[in-house]
Amino acid sequence: MRPASTMRRYRRRTYINRFMLVLTVGSTGVALIPLVLILAYVFQQGIGAWDVQFFTESFRPVALGEDTVQTGGVLHAIVGTFIIVGVALLMAMPIGVMAGIYLAEYPANRSSTIIRFCTDVLTAMPSIVVGVTAYILIVQQTQRFSALAGSVALVVLMVPIITRTTEEMLRLVPDSSREAAIALGAPKWWTTLTVVIPMAFSGIVTGILLALARAAGETAPLLVTVLGNNNLAYNIFGPMQALPLLAYRYTEQPFAEMNEQAWGAALLLVIIVLITNISVWLATRRRQAG
Amino acid sequence: MALTDPFARSRGLRLRQRLQHGDLIFWLVALGFALLVVALLLIIVAVTWDGSREARETFGIVGFITSTDWNPVTGEFGALPAIYGTVVSSMIALVLAAPPAIMIGVFLSDLCPARLRAPLSLMVELLAAIPSVVYGMWGVFVLIPFYRTFIASPISNAVGDQIPIFEGPVAVGRGLLVAGIILAIMILPTIAAVSRDVLTVVPTHQKEAMLALGATRWEVIRHAQLPYARAGIVGGMMLGLGRALGETMAALMVIGNMPRIETSLFQPATTAAAQIASQLPTTESDLHASSLILMALVLFLITLAANSIARLLVWNVSRSSGGR
Structure with a gap:
């Protein structure tokens, strides 16, 4: 039979161990969030700009007012x-x-x-x-x-x-x-x-x-x-x-x-x-x- | 028999032998191109030194980096606000990025299942490969609105009066802290990759000795691996710091570009790289251009110092582990 204090310390060490290991997994996940967020946002916003005009025309001045549809391309x-x-x-x-x-x-x-x-x-x-x-x-x-x-x-x-x-x-x-x-x-x-x-x-x-x-x-x-x-x-x-x-x-x-x-x-x-x-x-x- | 002497050498052959059948020529060509790399570095130093002569003669290097005035109209140029902004935003980035990055290094070197290791490493590397202008755009359109509403304004309203570094008004949100956050995301992969590499080379017997004593997995990492790799991890942090110090676009787009020194981290500031990039194409005078060139030289020396320390530390770790 082990003394209770040893068991207590053992349990505490196990908890710390588990906590820190979860923390490493967690921070890897947290670091990948910006990557996913940025890529998703770039795709979502960028794909809307892609049309035929985007690839075949150069800059066209933006007209102020109603007719801002013609924006040219890149x-x-x-x-x-x-x-x-x-x-x-x-x-x-x-x-x-x-x-x-x-x-x-x-x-x-x-x-x-x-x-x-x-x-x-x-x-x-x-x-x-x-x-x-x-x-x-x-x-x-x-x-x-x-x-x-x-x-x-x-x-x-x-x-x-x-x-x-x-x-x-x-x-x-x-x-x-x-x-x-x-x-x-x-x-x-x-x-x-x-x-x-x-x-x-x-x-x-x-x-x-x-x-x-x-x-x-x-x-x-x-x-x-x-x-x-x-x-x-x-x-x-x-x-x-x-x-x-x-x-x-x-x-x-x-x-x-x-x-x-x-x-x-x-x-x-x-x-x-x-x-x-x-x-x-x-x-x-x-x-x-x- | 009148056979020709097979060992008699024609003139052409003799010349070729003297040139070692062309080896000498090829060696010289390769050496010439390799020395071009050295020349590139020397040219950069010489050209920026020469280009900054007017600013050095007018203000002196010490006067330039200790003066806080930056006014192209009156011809007063001091680099202290830019240097302050560069150092503070990079330090914020380092403080925010280092703990999670080291944890990622631990995870990738020890705990990660073998099948996940390669794809996760690739994703961390992709984070480093995304062009900085994309980070800047994401900062402008996504991070700053979020940061202003959910981070800066609440903190500034709650404790802004007591703690000067959180003082308002927050305005549009551009400032030192948000620049530090963007830079942190950008340098995280650098620190994580170096940490992973130096933790991987910790000798197995160090870990086995701890395990034999009944240590838990975290205790092995904490007491056997991290101390062993400490110098290398610090080196990785310095490499990340060097990257943050020299980063232009992300800082330029989110920091607000005001050459001022404010206590509050919510106020707009500037960095050396951002100031050069925004002002060099439209300089007011030769002295203005010369001052920006001198600032580039100062920035180069600061990043060179950070990187030299980093290289020495990382190099020492990999050398000592190679010798065992």
């Missing part, structure tokens, strides 16, 4: 995002992939430590600081807001993501494959290009997709470089519209139609991000399982 922002992010990707891809190759395929030395440190600092850098730099370098020099300045800012945000993923993916390639190629007489660079990179190709594409999704949703650097434009523009040396910029500007407007279009643009961005992240997650999961 084609100019879709085209702008496509151009700005596309130009950024063309610049970021070679830098990111080659830096990843350097970090993964060549022996670690002081230079790789410095490069890795700089990648970390760039990853954590506030995006507005990058925007300010592009503003000084391009907007102040040319005296004009331009899509190119926005692309340059996005490059800085994309490069560290691509570098990090490329390095990790190249490290997953077994050394025996490299040794087999070298034993057949291939120089190291040929081995890298024809054996290692093809084996890690899907992983490298993953990193590029993640960088693309991050860049597409980035607003702050575009605010001080691309500025925004109500017309369909193709000139990368002039101001342009982009989806996140449009979402921000239309939110600040007092017109309900523009707010609705802001949600439509937000829904487009969220869908891009969800598709990218979930497909990347599925791809990496299959690799780990297989």
